[in-house]
Amino acid sequence: MDMQKVDAIIEKYNKDETALLAVLQDIQAEKNYLPREAMERVAEIMEVPFSRVSSLATFFSSFSLEPRGEHIVTICMGTACHVRGAPLVLKEVERELGIANGETTSDLKFTIETVNCVGACALGPLVIIDENYHGNISTSEVEEMLEQYQNPSKQEG
């Protein structure tokens, strides 16, 4: 990882220790995950123990310590999505991509994640791929939905 970018992010927050969480969020936004070297750099420059950085990175579920895929397939597992069949949709996405929840395909194309609720409950089950919301998804539509991202030429809009 390009350490200059990490330095720039830390600089933006004036090395303020209370901004540790925001620093990690920005690094993840940049790299899609938290590389260990980046976390070590944060600890060094912000003068906090590495355990402190690590304690945050492992506590909050939005952080990933592993590289993630180009497309993040997020399945909403909120109550409304759950009663409308989200577990089946998750199973189907796992089957289609051949990986389990939390894993990344070997070509680094897709990562499957779940989220507790994104608050678009009236449209469940809901799948978010990157920043696109796919509402009212049924198991039989999963294959077609993923196809748009597998072959970007077919992607609409």
Next chain:
Amino acid sequence: MTAKFEQKPVIKVGLGTCGIAAGAKEIEKILRKKIEENSVEIDVTPTGCIGMCHREPMIEYRDKDGQVFFYGDLNPKKMEIIFDRHLLKGQPMTKLSMDLENKEEASGAFLEKQTRICLRNCGVINPESIDEYIEKGGYEGLKKALKKGEDWIVDEVEKSGLRGRGGAGFPTALKWKFTRREEAEKKYLICNADEGDPGAFMDRSVLESDPHNLLEGMVIAAYAIGSNDGYIYCRAEYPLAIKRLRIAIEQAVEHNFLGDNICGTDFSFQLKIKEGAGAFVCGEETALMASIEGKRGMPRPRPPYPAQSGLWGYPTNINNVETLSNIAWIMVNGGEKFAAVGTEKSKGTKVFALAGKIKRGGLAEVPMGITIKEIVEDVAGGSSSRYPIKAVQIGGPSGGCIPVELFDTIIDYDEINKTGAIMGSGGLVVMDASACMVDVARFFLSFTKDESCGKCTFCRIGTTRMLEILEKICDGKGTEKSLEELEFLAHKVQNTSLCGLGQTAPNPVLTTLKYFKEEYEAHIKQKKCPAGSCKALITFKIIKDNCTGCNSCKINCPTSAISGIAKKAGSFSIDQEKCIKCGICKDVCRFDAVITE
């Protein structure tokens, strides 16, 4: 219509997360393209959520005479037709438009029993325009409050009877007084926008649709308690809300409603946004503050309460989004007018996020005192499936399931507590007979188990053990002893946890055990899931009489478990050895021929 002066027609497109998820951006694109192609003068402006998520994407069209039309359930094709016929040729398509005034019609009925205080501007104004907010009387409450002074503000809030809308229902005025009386060089005001309950999206909608209303409430609250620094702690899962909040803060500073010397007074208030990072427990106030301080979001014992020692040790007042979004209205209209709505101990309105198996899902603001039945049947339109409604889950993972027999219970903090559930933040998920209550309890337990911060032993390990028991029951491996153990652990977790997460985590289990014990027993004794939902206990079958031989289940089955001859009705069957119970066949069957047993 009386005013007949001509004005430029306007189209408002509902661009909240719900609208976008339903395809509203596509609709907006088509509108802009069509307007350019036909070189007509029509303004397109975004608006937030009017609450009718079930009709998204939606637009509101105000023609040159000021007449307003609503169109919902749009798709690109429908939008093009409406554009050509109505917007170009001026022929309203009455069959497609929605009559919000007519309570006989679905959209009218959805709104009829609502009283909109908190949501008054949602879906009405452009959330990214402070001018539209001001036009609707925005920031008048702040101006009045600054003139009348701190005592008057607290008095009015006290008169209003407003209680915390985050779930626990603590009187807001009393909370403010605690922070107010503290002498300190610094005090903080925090808005808790970490709406983590699954199935709840009230705060998201308010933030996305009317962010200035929250800001105004915050500035008033800050003035009343004597705070000059504030935070909005918003969960990162709401990117659009955060974006609109940032815009609103910038605009409010420009207009001098926020920042230094607000409205020319010597009162200053600086507001920052802190993004959460996906931890449910951060909705708990002490965990939330730890997270702002850059630490792991773990709760600490109270006392000291935040009012004495909160953020960085300073007196801190924390209120929920909905609570603060009522303040500006109370300032303008007076506390008594607010208190005129509702019940004796629960005043005003409550916003509910309606979801699940109902016809009209969305956001509804109803007066306290309304019955659950009225919300489910009249506002939400009853069951959306062929199954009858069985229960509502209220209050998220801290709440419980209220069965249909108790639907006459009124919306009131104390009345709902009596059922074993809690008012909670406002998530209301309606379940029909196809929802297995054991599975629902398992769902919430797996949620709280994952989200437990791990500090208290019973919350950390007790919820794990409870989940294991529930999983066993769902897999048909439960024993007579399972229920006893479950209840025993539930009470232990309740009594030995530090924060609300653990104290309320067993509620979904206890309420389902109380009201749906027979479902648990069916899983344990008959090894059956009456709702047909627990995978280990069901098999998929094709009813020969309903099957038309359309072949679609066979084509779609991912494991080729279905055999049959196309066009030959009743020739289809499922090989149970190959079936992975994915449910696709049931999903694609249009003739109700695939069932679960």
